[in-house]
Amino acid sequence: MTFMTRLKTSASDLARHAVGAAFGVALTAALVGSLPTTALAQTPAATVSTPAPRAEGAGPALWAIRDADSTLYLYGTVHVLRPTTAWGSDHVDAAFDSATRLILEVSNPDDQAAAMPLIQQYGISPETPLSSLLTVDELEALDVAARSMGLTAAQLDPMRPWLVALTLSVAPLTKAGYDPQSGVDLLLKARAEAAGKTVTGFETIDEQIRILAGFPEAGQLDFLRSTLEDFEDATVELDKLVTAWADGDVEAIETIGVEPMRDASELMYQSLLVNRNANWAGQIETLLEGSGTVFIAVGAAHLAGDDSVQSMLAARGVTVERVLN
Structure with a gap:
């Protein structure tokens, strides 16, 4: 099985789910900012x-993690949402308000200026243009997809396959009204800053982008090809994921957003979820050595399945309890 053989369901499974609930809000925002206005929905973002x-x-x-002098709340997010998505709840608001610190995947998810140089560094390769890697038929399909976004295949030619695949994945979502400005991470960050809370991150934008850029070229090309196949059905899987998330249905998140990723590629699953979850679990253990109340908000896919952050913490002897109304 090649790197993305089973991504017939697919660009949805990596791109939509990575953009939606695994990682990449800063990258997504930067890609959205680079799209022509014809590729964007004219829907006011939430503030x-x-x-x-x-x-x-x-x-x-x-979820909550507690010891004698610490309370750490663990909350799954979706990085891009429609402004009309209903997700507010009193118990989450109470937990957020009680915290003095907010931890996101990255501390600066709204910093497009930081993301763009990294995209250029890791996502542009004019010495190996796409036209040298794709067949004539694939280039024609790419041009059709690009023109629906107000671009052409020639404009995408210097990009590495992973970046083109993500760009093609983001554009239909934005056209359907999804917007990182309405995503949970940016809204929580704005609320935290308005309330004087400290905002930090588990990792950096550079680390996130290098994960994608580090995938083998053959896998990146499979990812791009499956994205082209699935281009017309871009929002279907993310719509399902958002519904499951808003309902608090963690098992459905696992079925929709985690299992297909593992089925598609063990390398992708380990790189995007498992390795990062293990890193974050270690940082959470360190937080427990201190005191106070912290609200942790990361993509919902990281909090579902056998390799979730909670499962890794439980294996280390840390009790994680779900908070109910």
Whole structure:
């Protein structure tokens, strides 16, 4: 099985789910910012002064880790949302308000200026243009997809396959009304800053981008080809994932957003989820050595499945309890 053989369901499974609930809000925001306005929905994004619409039920899942002098809340996010998505809940608001510190995947998810040089460094390769890697038919399909975004295949030619695949993945989502400015991470960061909370990150934008850029070229090309196959159905899988997340259905998140990633590629699964979850679990253990209340918000895919952050903490003897209404 090649790197992305089973991504017929696919660009959804890596790109939509990575963009949606695994990682990449800063990268996504930078890609959205680089798209022509014809590729974007003209929908006002949410702001810190606009509370999230209230979820009909309990809302997205929340967990707590406690010891004698610490409380760490663990909350799964979706990095891009429609402004109308209902996800607000009283118990999450109470947990967030009680914290003095917010930890995100990266401390600066809204810093497009930091992301763009990294995208150019790791995502542009004019010495190996796409036109030298794709067949004539694939280049024609790429041009059709690019033109729907207000671009051409020639404009994408200097990009590495991973970057083109993500660009093609982001554009249909934005056209359908998804926006990183309405994503949970940016709204929580804005609220934290307005309340005077400290905001830090588990990793850096550079580390995130280098994960994608480090995939083998053959795998990047498979990713791009499957993205082209799935281009017209871009929002279907993310819509399902958002519904599961907003309902607090962690098992469905695992089925929709975690298992297909592992089925597609063990390398991708280990790189995007397992290795990062292990790193974060270690940082959470260190946090428990201190004191105070911290609210941790990371992509929801990291908090579902056998290799979730909670499972790794449990294996280290740390008790993680789900917080209910």
